[in-house]
Amino acid sequence: MESVPALLRRNATQFSSRTAYREKEFGIWQSWTWAETAVEIEAMALGLLDLGLNRGDYVAIIGRNRPALYWSMVAVQMAGGIPVPLYQDAVAEEMAYVLEHCGARFVIVGDQEQVDKVIDAQAGLPGIEQILYLDPRGMRKYDHTRLHLLEDVKNKGRAAKDRLLTQLHTREAELVYDSTCVMLYTSGTTGKPKGVVLSNRNIIEASKSSSEFDDLRLEDEVLAYLPLAWVGDFIFSIGQAYWTGFCVNCPESADTMMTDLREIGPTYFFAPPRVFETLLTSVMIRMEDAGPLKKRMFHGAMARAKKVGPKILDGKPVSGGEKLAYAWDNLTVIGPLKNTLGMSRVRVGYTAGEAIGPEIFDFYRALGINLKQLYGQTEASVFITQQPDSEVRPDTVGVPSPGVELKIGESGEVFYRSPGTFVEYYKNPESTASTKDPEGWVATGDAGFIEEDSGHLRILDRAKDVGKTASGGLFAPKYVENKLKFYPDILEAVVFGNERDYCTAFINIDLSAVGNWAERNNIAYASYQELAGHPAVLASIQNHVEEVNRSVVEDPMLAHCQIARFLVLHKELDADDGELTRTRKVRRRIIEEKFADLIDALYSDKSEQYTETEVTYEDGRKGKISATLQIRDAATLAVSEDRMAAE
Structure with missing residues (x-):
């Protein structure tokens, strides 16, 4: 299993009838099994070959979370190309920089808005040859000389199957562990975004070890709502999903995300602190509008839950009276609240991206939600440290993830190396050399220290900000x-x-x-x-x-x-x-x-x-x-x- 397309082939055989993807459209959930997903991806890959995709071509992918756009990333790999997801809310100028930097010949987008941005950027980017779009609404009067409906591309791929299937199999067979899997751009906190080249080895090893760390299962469900261009979404919605075979659910829109979250009831949930902060804010707003009795019930239940909930999660002893009181609070307040948040079934929850406030973290743990912190980077294929069950604390980011080595530099900066360590920054050997030394140690740019007694890492802040x-x-x-x-x-x-x-x-x-x-x-x-x-x-x-x-x-x-x-x-x-x-x-x-x-x-x-x-x-x-x-x-x-x- 040395590539994501190889994992797809395995899943289509071993888990053929299991649901791989769901998408809500027009208020109705549609599903695809792993076998059906493999058929769709192969048709897309054949269509790309028919359009002239060459080995090593970079293909930009822009849009919200939709199965077809996830499939396009795997189809591009299968056909010998390299997917480059972009942030859909980026303005045309930001997109133009990435499109020019990676030299994309093909761009796959979600809808008319993204087509317009690419066309605006295309004036100064003669390298873009073909634009493929998923949603046909509003596209009828455009010049379709180099503009294609994605469904039409798949149909042409199916029609050309006899002619191109051997070529597709050849390209797929050429993929090895050290072939490039994806290129993801950093957020550009201090300057222009850098293209982080990640190999199949990086993605698969990180997905395998992290899935085993948290006992992720075939039966798990995730909600894919975070930006396609973010490394976390790639790991959760492609890396871990393809390694374990669990189901990826795509909401109808950002506006319906909370409703869709409640309907799916994911068992594995990730959100940056901003999302958890927003959810908590919505709860507090509703409580301000509640009557005096409900307010007293809520605040009383939360006061008790903050003492008991984390102990129960960590398997620590609690008295019979505390268990009884927590069970009653769970029935009357906590359970309904978790259901409102869409987290009734969450078995493993993570937050990362930046530090979460300890009060916010404790609030969710008090509800009995197994929320943990991880520390990671695009350059690490996400995982640097994770919190084991029973060792969850708001003031640390956990212990080294499986296969990861940590050390603290003389200045207090955190360094790591692991199988997930990135290959290079694209077209930027100077930054690659200054970030990753010849022995594979990567400078995180964060200041922190490792606790002697527990081995947990504590991050203070960005090193340049401390x-x-x-x-x-x-x-x-x-x-x-x-x-x-x-x-x-x-x-x-x-x-x-x-x-x-x-x-x-x-x-x-x-x-x-x-x-x-x-x-x-x-x-x-x-x-x-x-x-x-x-x-x-x-x-x-x-x-x-x-x-x-x-x-x-x-x-x-x-x-x-x-x-x-x-x-x-x-x-x-x-x-x-x-x-x-x-x-x-x-x-x-x-x-x-x-x-x-x-x-x-x-x-x-x-x-x-x-x-x-x-x-x-x-x-x-x-x-x-x-x-x-x-x-x-x-x-x-x-x-x-x-x-x-x-x-």
Whole structure:
């Protein structure tokens, strides 16, 4: 089993009648078995050969999670090409960079919107020869000289089967363990995205070891809703799915994701912290609208569950009374809540991508959801560390995944090597050499340490973001930001303080949570900016900041990271404006440059600051918004000498 197409052939034989994919369309779930999936993929691969796909061609794939687009990735490999999934919400300029960098001749897209983006980019990219699209709606009046309906390509492949099948089998047989499986682009937090080349060995070894680590089974169900271009989705929806044979379910749309999640009831679920934060926010909003009795039941049940739920998950002893109380809470509050969240059947849950707030993590564990943390990178084929059952903690990311070696460099940076370690950065030997040494050790760019007693890895922050305050205290902004984001009305936070006398913060409110509060209190507002500047909102955010300060000061290592001053931004940080990556990670350097006037104001004696900011509208037009922002002082606590000594 040395390639993904080889795993497909095995599954089509051994698990032929098992459901491989489901997709909801027009409100109805459609299913394909492994045998049917193999037939569809082979037809697609033959069609690509008929269009002239050559060995080693890079094929860009853009769209939302749909079985046909997952099939296209495997079909491209089967035909000797290399799939390159892109973020569907990327603007044409971002797509153009990746399409040019990889030299794609073929592009497979989901719908008209993606076709338009590729056509816009195509003007400066003569290398793109063929565009294949899945959804025909709105496409009738386009020039179809080099534009093809994907179903027509499959039909031509079926018609050419007698002529091309031998050639297809030859190309498939040429695939070996070290053949390129996929090329995935990094999120570009600090610069242009890099093309990460991953081999069949990388993907299959990582999928095999991680599946065995968590006892993933043929009967498991996953919901595929994360971006196709993200390495996690590739591992979960192709790597592990093809290794174990479990079923991949594709929701109808982003808007129906929660409904579809409840209908499927996955047993294996992954989400970045942002998703878990959003789900928790929705729960808290609903509880604010509930009656007094329901509120008391909820808060009482959660208080008990936080003590008992994690112990039960970890197999630790609990008293008979605690078991009885938890069973009653599960019947009346916890069970219905898990069902509402679509997590009643989750046997293994993971979060990664960035650190999750410990309060958020504990909330889901209290519900009896086996949520764990993993630490990974695109360059590692996801897995660097994982948390074993019974060793789950919010302050670590677990122990080395099977086959992974860890070490900490002199500067505190985390290094690893494993069978999943990437081959190279495409067309970038300098970055490859600076990231991966001749012995295979990869620099993660993250600062952390390994606990001597448990062997667990603790990540402090990105190595480049960790620093010292002017007084010499450790500065790790992500730790504080995650604590702030636990509050339902805070969507995003960016903390500053490196080599400064004190720490400050930008905060984004969560429009849905704060808007719900405004409606309940008959507060009218016309825009995000107006609501963000409301005195009652600012007072609430200040309370949260001061609560976080009281929490932070209890950690001797990070007591210097208390926030002394903050402001609530007049706009949401947005990937289209370059402030976030497509995976919703903060681009600190860009934010520091773009909002330099606001940072300067935070480190002055000003109580307000006027600012103008360029924004990108949905249709791609640029504009400017202006605002006068209030700057607030937050109460901080003195760092005692005992804490200084402990640090």
